[in-house]
Amino acid sequence: MIETLFPHGISHYLVGGLLIGLGVALLFIVTGRQGGASTFFSASWSWLAKTPFFQQSAFLQSRNWRLVYAGGFVLGGLIYLGMGLPQVTSEMPAWKLALGGVLIGYGARLGGGCTSGHGICGMASLNIGSISVVMTFMATGIATAWLFKSLGWGV
Amino acid sequence: MKNTLSFTATLAAGALFGFGLSWATMIRPEVVLSFLTFDDLGLLFVLGAATGLNLLVFQLLPRLRQRSLLGEAFETRLFRADRRSLIGGALFGIGWGICGVCPGPALAGFGAGNADLLIALAGIFVGALLHGVQEDRRSA
Structure with a gap:
């Protein structure tokens, strides 16, 4: 049963998850900030797009630390x-990365966050709205992955 | 001095997050897709460990201290879901199920040498721009 559900074991998942959690905890303990990843992608447009939405103070005030935080992920x-x-090799076709990427970017911003903001910070805050969004993207993510797998478009 | 500490902590926090995503192999899109198709449920431990640890930190720390180490107030999550944010979540999930990428792993995986993820990162920037353009139209 364990081998069927976790064919690659669980230890690297557990250790990786704890390291991720330590990162989020470090940011919160030192700066008081909740470290979601997706707002970076909107806040960074404020350097180029001079429209009311992108010039909102929430982006102007957070874009610097969000850039540093995103740089940390790459680092x-x-x-x-x-x-x-x-x-870690991957063979994901470019069309999936492009189509998926646009949906992820648009959806995460319309949804107010992604797997880190709603998933980790929102659930750790016991925020009902975040938990609702997590349930929603888990459901559509599972449905889409199964659909692609059944159509023979999966991995 | 405070700015240097803030910069260092923020960079280190992101690096821990990105290194953890790499260690957990979550930067590999195929691993995320095999989770969503129930072929390997290991990501439950990634989310469980990261969220469980911060459930303690987010719930307990603000009761023990008034402010963060650098003196800022602890951010509280005021988010409320509505019809539009649930539609956003649904679209995010569809994109996640198509390519197995989400914003954090796209950044970390690029750092770990998967240059193909630049396509996903470009897509995420385009999606965020489309969202902002739409918001400007709505309020115009």
């Missing part, structure tokens, strides 16, 4: 690569 991956840890 974390780079450190992983630099330590010569097991390579």
